[in-house]
Amino acid sequence: MSSATQVPLLTALQAAEPARQPAWRRQLRGAAWQWLAEHGFPTAKDEAWKYTRVAPILAVPFQPAAAQPNRRLSAARLAQLVGDYGGPRLVFVNGHFAAPLSARAGLPVGVRLSNLAALPDAERAVLEPLLARVLQVAPHAFGALNAALGEDGAVLQIPAHCTLERPIHLVFLVDSDAAPLAVHPRALIQLGAGSRASLVESHVASGAGIYLSNALSQVVLEAGAELEHYSLQDASRSAFHLARLDVRQARDSRFSAHLTACGGAIGRHEVRIALEGPGARVALDGLYLPGGEQHLDNQTCIEHLAPYCTSRERYKGVIGGRGHGVFDGRIIVRPGALKTDASQTIKNLLLSATAQANAQPRLEIFADDVKCAHGAAVGQLDQQAIFYLRSRGLTEPAARALLTHAFVSEMLEAIRLAPLRSRVERLVAVQLRSLEVAP
Numbered sequence: 192m193s194s195a196t197q198v199p200l201l202t203a204l205q206a207a208e209p210a211r212q213p214a215w216r217r218q219l220r221g222a223a224w225q226w227l228a229e230h231g232f233p234t235a236k237d238e239a240w241k242y243t244r245v246a247p248i249l250a251v252p253f254q255p256a257a258a259q260p261n262r263r264l265s266a267a268r269l270a271q272l273v274g275d276y277g278g279p280r281l282v283f284v285n286g287h288f289a290a291p292l293s294a295r296a297g298l299p300v301g302v303r304l305s306n307l308a309a310l311p312d313a314e315r316a317v318l319e320p321l322l323a324r325v326l327q328v329a330p331h332a333f334g335a336l337n338a339a340l341g342e343d344g345a346v347l348q349i350p351a352h353c354t355l356e357r358p359i360h361l362v363f364l365v366d367s368d369a370a371p372l373a374v375h376p377r378a379l380i381q382l383g384a385g386s387r388a389s390l391v392e393s394h395v396a397s398g399a400g401i402y403l404s405n406a407l408s409q410v411v412l413e414a415g416a417e418l419e420h421y422s423l424q425d426a427s428r429s430a431f432h433l434a435r436l437d438v439r440q441a442r443d444s445r446f447s448a449h450l451t452a453c454g455g456a457i458g459r460h461e462v463r464i465a466l467e468g469p470g471a472r473v474a475l476d477g478l479y480l481p482g483g484e485q486h487l488d489n490q491t492c493i494e495h496l497a498p499y500c501t502s503r504e505r506y507k508g509v510i511g512g513r514g515h516g517v518f519d520g521r522i523i524v525r526p527g528a529l530k531t532d533a534s535q536t537i538k539n540l541l542l543s544a545t546a547q548a549n550a551q552p553r554l555e556i557f558a559d560d561v562k563c564a565h566g567a568a569v570g571q572l573d574q575q576a577i578f579y580l581r582s583r584g585l586t587e588p589a590a591r592a593l594l595t596h597a598f599v600s601e602m603l604e605a606i607r608l609a610p611l612r613s614r615v616e617r618l619v620a621v622q623l624r625s626l627e628v629a630p
Contacts, residue, residue: 199252219319222326223339232332239331242517242549243459243488248431253373253403255340256285256365264366264397266292272364273393274614278357279304281345284364286374288343297357301350304359307377308343318346318379321409324437329463329492333433337375337407344377344407347390351383351413358389358608365430367400378408382416384441389419391611394434396427396454406434412444414468419447421611425618426454428483435461442468442497449606450477451615452487453622459488466493466500466528477506478602480619481514482626488517495528495558504535507602509595511542511626517549522563524556531561539569540598542591542626595623 232249233240264284269292281304282292288306295304307315325334345361363376382388394404404426412418426432432455438446452458458481464473473493481487493502508516518537539548552565572594580590599619606612 199250216315219323220339222323223335226326226330226335227332227339230330230332239490239519242515242519243457243486247457248403251371251401251403253371256287256367256372256374264289264292264364268397269362269364272395272397273360273362274610276358276360276391276608276610278355278359280360280362281306282362282364283343283345283376284366285372286342286376292362299353299355301353302355303346303348305346306343307346307379310346321379321411322377324409325407325435328437333405334407334435337377337405337435340373341375341377341407344379347378347380347388349382349386349388352385353383354386355388358391358611360391360393362393362395363404363406364393364395364397365402365404365426366397367402368398369400371401371403373403373405376404376406378406380408380410380418382410382412382418384413385415386413387417389608390421391608392420392422394422394424394426394432396425396430399427399429401429402427403431404433406432408434408436410436410438410446412438412440412446414442415444416441417445419607420449421606421608422448422450422460423611423615423618424450424452424454424458424460426458428454428456428485430455432458434459436463438462438464438473440464440466440468440471440473443470444468445472447474448476449602450475451619452477452479452489453618455485455487457486459490461490462492464491464493464502465496466502467496469497469499471497472501474503475505476602476605477518478508478599478619479506479516480509480622480626481516482511482622484513486515486517489519491518491520493522493533495522495524495531495533498527498529498531500528500531502533505602506537507599508537508539508548509542509599509623509626510539510546510548513543513545513547514626515547515549518567519549519551519553520565521553521555522565524554524558524561524563526557528558529560531558531563533561533563535565537567538598540595541569541571542595592623596620599623
């Protein structure tokens, strides 16, 4: 780890820290700053960060975003940027809650959908142990930075045996064309026993300015709860987007995640899932498409802590230009996690001679009577298939585009929310056209 002193990013952000804070907030921020002072920022010597250089991020004197964006964002413009999935919506612009753009009507009795800053101090203090976990479980500098500087975020609490028929949409939008901004969004999601919901997280940009989005999402599923979680990252090409998703699952809970990443100069998405109760199941899909000079890093860790749990992990990358895609995934089977059933696959498709991919699937097994498998593949388009399609009248670019789309199609088809699937298909199509496909 590198020292956190004399880092332009920290110097600018620490200067703007508010003087008056509730006691629980001071305690959390104090612990976060102490962690940063003791451990600093990651370097290439840190295994989980060896492919992702953070120096370009640390060199920028980011400023905290003002409570009001520089220009007014209309509802029509918001719909263009993030879509409308027919359910309740919370919108955050530059890290601050945007009430005029949000919609919370029609929620069942007992469901709370709110921004964190609007909660009374006593209720926020109750959530403090959950917020503090980022400093306790696989901590790193950017998680600590979120704990220290996060001002607001989304809170979704669903009581036991409650089913939400419509998806919840959390929008985290950065509106920046001027000075470099830093935002630290949060989402806290808690599902009671036997409850069911679907959730969409959109991380997008309006404008082409440089910014840092340092996001943290934390999910807690009680016994038998089911959550379908979609995350769409479409940051600007000059942005830095770092995100972490922490999930804790109790007995017989179900969690499925579909992650799509297209944007950012540097992007990193970390997923940590703890299967804490017998019979818990998780399915994790990820699709990333770096092109140009983009660098997109995926880090996953699924921890089997109880018997009879199942995990399925499937990631695909399409990489063009001088883009760099990274996948580092761990499945850990702890002692006592008997009858674990886990699989992990990663496939990368390189569309240019200068594209790079690094894939490292890992199994760490400390229990008997388990079924675990993993695999990784990196390749290029099949030249024989291209020749065949050209012999049927397609141009070479059209043939390559058809084969590339076939490679990602199973990931798109897995998105059960039809309006979102259509939107992701359009976004992926645009991104694929922008990749450098020359051999």
